[in-house]
Amino acid sequence: MKFRKTPFGGPQKQILKFADHYVALPVTVDDSGVSANDNGKKIVPAGTVIGGGFIDDRTAFAVKSNDENAEGVLFNDVDVTYGPAAGAALIHAFIETDKLPEAPASEAKAALNQIKFIK
Numbered sequence: 001m002k003f004r005k006t007p008f009g010g011p012q013k014q015i016l017k018f019a020d021h022y023v024a025l026p027v028t029v030d031d032s033g034v035s036a037n038d039n040g041k042k043i044v045p046a047g048t049v050i051g052g053g054f055i056d057d058r059t060a061f062a063v064k065s066n067d068e069n070a071e072g073v074l075f076n077d078v079d080v081t082y083g084p085a086a087g088a089a090l091i092h093a094f095i096e097t098d099k100l101p102e103a104p105a106s107e108a109k110a111a112l113n114q115i116k117f118i119k
Helices: 106-111
Strands: 022-029 049-051 061-064 070-074 085-096 115-118
Touching: 022 070, 061 070, 070 106
Parallel strands: 022 061, 085 115
Antiparallel strands: 022 085, 049 061, 049 070, 070 085
């Protein structure tokens, strides 16, 4: 059996404009194509626009999809160093664009019709 130590309690990046008004779905974030950082960790950052068919197929992995296939925005950082990992996808929210790792494309904004991006 493999054990890993995960630190908790550190500051979390908050991407929501209004922290009490959002809807999120549980997702499994895919580790494919994610590069390791300087510490050797593969982190998918909060605010990443994701898709992959997870709304229609609960077994589908969430993948980066900053285009017309976008289905949500990753709520928190997800560590995929050891493979696919659990996360949450915002499907209805007010999100601060200046806190995102990458600006959402116009196609992604159109696809995410229940998410309002605010400066």
